[in-house]
Amino acid sequence: MQTLHVELGERRYPIFIGSHLNPQALLEPYIHGKQVMIVSNATVAPLYLEHYEQAVQALGKKTAVCVLPDGEKYKNIEHLNLIFDALLEAGFNRDCTVLALGGGVIGDMAGFASACFQRGVYFIQVPTTLLSQVDSSVGGKTGINHPLGKNMIGAFQQPQAVLADMSQLNTLPDRELSAGLSEVIKYALLGDQEFLVWLEENMDGLIARNPELLAEAVYKSCAHKARIVANDEKEQGERALLNLGHTFGHAIESYLGYGAWLHGEAVAVGMVMAADLSHRMGWISAEDVERTKKIILRANLPAVCPKIPLDEFLAYMSHDKKVLNGQLRLVLMKKLGQAVITKEFDVELMKQSILANQQ
Amino acid sequence: MQTLHVELGERRYPIFIGSHLNPQALLEPYIHGKQVMIVSNATVAPLYLEHYEQAVQALGKKTAVCVLPDGEKYKNIEHLNLIFDALLEAGFNRDCTVLALGGGVIGDMAGFASACFQRGVYFIQVPTTLLSQVDSSVGGKTGINHPLGKNMIGAFQQPQAVLADMSQLNTLPDRELSAGLSEVIKYALLGDQEFLVWLEENMDGLIARNPELLAEAVYKSCAHKARIVANDEKEQGERALLNLGHTFGHAIESYLGYGAWLHGEAVAVGMVMAADLSHRMGWISAEDVERTKKIILRANLPAVCPKIPLDEFLAYMSHDKKVLNGQLRLVLMKKLGQAVITKEFDVELMKQSILANQQ
Numbered sequence: 001m002q003t004l005h006v007e008l009g010e011r012r013y014p015i016f017i018g019s020h021l022n023p024q025a026l027l028e029p030y031i032h033g034k035q036v037m038i039v040s041n042a043t044v045a046p047l048y049l050e051h052y053e054q055a056v057q058a059l060g061k062k063t064a065v066c067v068l069p070d071g072e073k074y075k076n077i078e079h080l081n082l083i084f085d086a087l088l089e090a091g092f093n094r095d096c097t098v099l100a101l102g103g104g105v106i107g108d109m110a111g112f113a114s115a116c117f118q119r120g121v122y123f124i125q126v127p128t129t130l131l132s133q134v135d136s137s138v139g140g141k142t143g144i145n146h147p148l149g150k151n152m153i154g155a156f157q158q159p160q161a162v163l164a165d166m167s168q169l170n171t172l173p174d175r176e177l178s179a180g181l182s183e184v185i186k187y188a189l190l191g192d193q194e195f196l197v198w199l200e201e202n203m204d205g206l207i208a209r210n211p212e213l214l215a216e217a218v219y220k221s222c223a224h225k226a227r228i229v230a231n232d233e234k235e236q237g238e239r240a241l242l243n244l245g246h247t248f249g250h251a252i253e254s255y256l257g258y259g260a261w262l263h264g265e266a267v268a269v270g271m272v273m274a275a276d277l278s279h280r281m282g283w284i285s286a287e288d289v290e291r292t293k294k295i296i297l298r299a300n301l302p303a304v305c306p307k308i309p310l311d312e313f314l315a316y317m318s319h320d321k322k323v324l325n326g327q328l329r330l331v332l333m334k335k336l337g338q339a340v341i342t343k344e345f346d347v348e349l350m351k352q353s354i355l356a357n358q359q
Numbered sequence: 360m361q362t363l364h365v366e367l368g369e370r371r372y373p374i375f376i377g378s379h380l381n382p383q384a385l386l387e388p389y390i391h392g393k394q395v396m397i398v399s400n401a402t403v404a405p406l407y408l409e410h411y412e413q414a415v416q417a418l419g420k421k422t423a424v425c426v427l428p429d430g431e432k433y434k435n436i437e438h439l440n441l442i443f444d445a446l447l448e449a450g451f452n453r454d455c456t457v458l459a460l461g462g463g464v465i466g467d468m469a470g471f472a473s474a475c476f477q478r479g480v481y482f483i484q485v486p487t488t489l490l491s492q493v494d495s496s497v498g499g500k501t502g503i504n505h506p507l508g509k510n511m512i513g514a515f516q517q518p519q520a521v522l523a524d525m526s527q528l529n530t531l532p533d534r535e536l537s538a539g540l541s542e543v544i545k546y547a548l549l550g551d552q553e554f555l556v557w558l559e560e561n562m563d564g565l566i567a568r569n570p571e572l573l574a575e576a577v578y579k580s581c582a583h584k585a586r587i588v589a590n591d592e593k594e595q596g597e598r599a600l601l602n603l604g605h606t607f608g609h610a611i612e613s614y615l616g617y618g619a620w621l622h623g624e625a626v627a628v629g630m631v632m633a634a635d636l637s638h639r640m641g642w643i644s645a646e647d648v649e650r651t652k653k654i655i656l657r658a659n660l661p662a663v664c665p666k667i668p669l670d671e672f673l674a675y676m677s678h679d680k681k682v683l684n685g686q687l688r689l690v691l692m693k694k695l696g697q698a699v700i701t702k703e704f705d706v707e708l709m710k711q712s713i714l715a716n717q718q
Contacts, residue, residue: 077440084436084505084512085505085507088505088507088508088511089507116475116502116512116513116514117512118511118512118513119502119513119514119515120514120515141478143478146443146444146447148444148447148448149447152443152447152476152477153443153477154475154477155479155514
């Protein structure tokens with residue numbers, strides 16, 4: 001097992017990364033109060049709920065459970081309210097802990113509920129998808145969607161601890177494993193060429209779910225995100241680097257309709273477009289673009305998107321909230337493994353990059 | 360005009376207190392972004408909305424308005440969501456300001472919405488009742504009720520600035536003015552005997568709505584609360600002093616049904632009970648109890664409550680969230696004007712104090 005500490009001063013917390021971890025021993029110092037609400041979903045609960053319930057009860061804590069339906073479409077205020085209902089029906093007070101057991105949606109909702117219940121209680125995350133292990137484990141972003149926009153309502157809420165158990169990834173569908181690898185590749189492309197070499201050497205093992213390799217990939221990804229977030233907790237600057245591939249990807253997701261493609265799939269194509277534009281800007285070589293595409297394809301991710309009319313693609317890009325003061329900012333690569341946030345790009349070249357990477 | 364600065368480090372903010380204040384000049388430095396959402400209610404909006412809308416527009420800002428129905432019963436998640444709807448329908452982004460124009464309910468809801476929208480935008484308070492001027496102006500507590508408990512869901516959200524205009528109190532019903540004075544008296548009883556003497560000298564003028572006297576009472580009250588909150592922002596200790604009269608008052612409100620008595624009315628009787636118990640404990644004199652009752656009666660507040668069966672009264676007291684780890688803590692007076700938080704009281708004497716101050 002490896003432990004990564006996310007350095008946020010008083011709110012410093014550990015991420016435990018390994019296989020067949022012991023939640024009772026690991027979480028004991030991080031559960032506050034006598035009451036623990038486990039929030040999960042209908043897919044994950046039958047697999048892992050009992051294990052965590054027993055571990056928490058063995059620590060002498062009262063547990064209660066809130067199982068939500070599985071899916072992004074339930075990440076809304078009505079289902080958030082079900083968590084509040086469960087907390088109050090169980091008679092929980094402000095000295096309690098909310099434990100999220102599930103993927104990104106459960107982490108976002110349980111985290112936001114913990115930020116608001118009694119104006120803030122304790123929060124522990126047990127991410128059960130590769131995407132949530134490398135993404136939601138670090139950063140403290142929680143929240144829900146609104147019919148007029150994703151993640152429009154939320155809070156910054158840091159967990160007390162995160163437990164990322166690779167053995168739980170064995171039940172993850174192949175497509176979701178690949179979507180998680182998309183974000184892993186992102187960390188290599190935005191800041192670590194050595195990590196890219198490591199991924200090129202180990203991608204077959206990752207796809208085969210070798211737990212040691214997965215744990216290493218999660219550790220390296222979280223370490224990258226933690227370093228960036230520690231420098232920029234409230235997303236004023238550097239944190240925007242984490243959006244590599246996301247502005248293009250957002251347009252693809254929006255056009256296809258959320259749910260048609262997984263987020264990681266759209267981001268994969270978005271990273272190819274960002275690499276392509278970085279090459280057209282003269283910053284990276286054609287070989288660098290090919291390496292980007294190749295690692296994405298080896299992760300069983302798409303490198304091109306369906307045909308989308310350019311005007312619609314551009315309209316969706318500018319709806320992305322990374323647009324500040326009406327000015328589109330993109331995350332591009334100055335070198336392979338070194339991303340920058342820039343407004344200084346040629347719009348005509350950007351259009352070429354979009355068109356060149358469609359079917 | 361007087362300006363009180365609430366000292367919270369980076370989140371230091373001013374409370375402007377006076378009559379016929381100029382919102383355009385005063386608020387200009389504190390409105391962030393180009394978009395301002397004014398949240399008000401159906402009672403206050405017809406009186407003052409246009410004034411503030413024009414002031415904000417004169418600063419070159421885009422305004423939008425969300426008018427909620429008036430009353431505590433609307434302080435719920437459904438009506439909170441109406442504020443999010445309004446923000447998103449108006450196309451507001453994370454660089455916007457929410458301005459609360461109304462009493463405590465509007466301040467709580469608009470403040471909470473501002474804490475959650477886009478994970479936190481800017482917030483300005485214009486409290487239009489005496490109670491909200493002396494209570495919600497300081498402390499950063501925002502939130503909504505749940506069917507199973509009041510203020511169960513919320514956030515700590517500090518405003519950029521507060522504008523407390525005494526001229527707006529002319530439209531306040533008499534009963535609400537008195538309910539606000541109840542909290543003013545509380546600050547004197549809990550920490551400032553000189554302020555009690557001042558209130559004894561000036562209560563007739565306050566009831567007659569003399570704006571200079573009201574401004575002075577608001578200033579002194581906010582200064583007391585600000586000092587306590589600055590020492591204890593997240594309510595770990597000293598802040599509980601602000602609950603003087605509230606545990607008894609909570610039982611009265613709960614038994615009578617919320618809305619039958621105003622909060623300040625129940626707190627007034629609660630303060631008499633706390634004074635009575637402090638006397639029975641041998642801490643303050645019978646004359647001190649009489650002074651407490653007298654100032655409460657001169658503010659046109661009740662000093663006794665209707666007959667409530669003792670067992671029910673006690674049950675409601677122990678439901679109050681000031682109970683920590685199952686142990687009832689009360690705020691009592693060691694001296695008149697000097698409150699303490701204590702578990703060391705005689706339960707039999709407490710019962711006598713409750714029974715002695717019923718009709």
